[in-house]
Amino acid sequence: MMPQQEANDARQEQAGAAYGKYEGEPASAYAYQQFESPYQRPLREEPASKLYTPAPDNKNMLRLMAFGMTLLALIVLAVLCLIIVGGTGGWISFCAACLTIFIVAVVVIDKIK
Numbered sequence: 795m796m797p798q799q800e801a802n803d804a805r806q807e808q809a810g811a812a813y814g815k816y817e818g819e820p821a822s823a824y825a826y827q828q829f830e831s832p833y834q835r836p837l838r839e840e841p842a843s844k845l846y847t848p849a850p851d852n853k854n855m856l857r858l859m860a861f862g863m864t865l866l867a868l869i870v871l872a873v874l875c876l877i878i879v880g881g882t883g884g885w886i887s888f889c890a891a892c893l894t895i896f897i898v899a900v901v902v903i904d905k906i907k
Contacts, residue, residue, distance in 0.1 A: 856906045864899040868892060 868891075875888035 853906055857903050860899060860902045860906070864895055867895050871895070 871888060871891045875884045875891065878884075879887060
């Protein structure tokens, strides 16, 4: 039993030596004066990495397309309701269609994120 305990003690001493050791910046980092700004300190060398261009943002283009389709639908409905149907029924149906298209367009344009 004693040899096992001695072997375990040696392992505990090895593990305990590194335990609690501070692994932060080296002592040379503290050699800088306190009044120096961080940008005046030399930069650490970091491994080079690839830089990728950001993905293109198509939100505004999609919103513009939704707006254009809304205007096209309004023009088609104006021709259909006011010229072909005509009269009071044409005006009522055109107003109902305008309200519906407006609500749908607002929801679609708002949901584009």
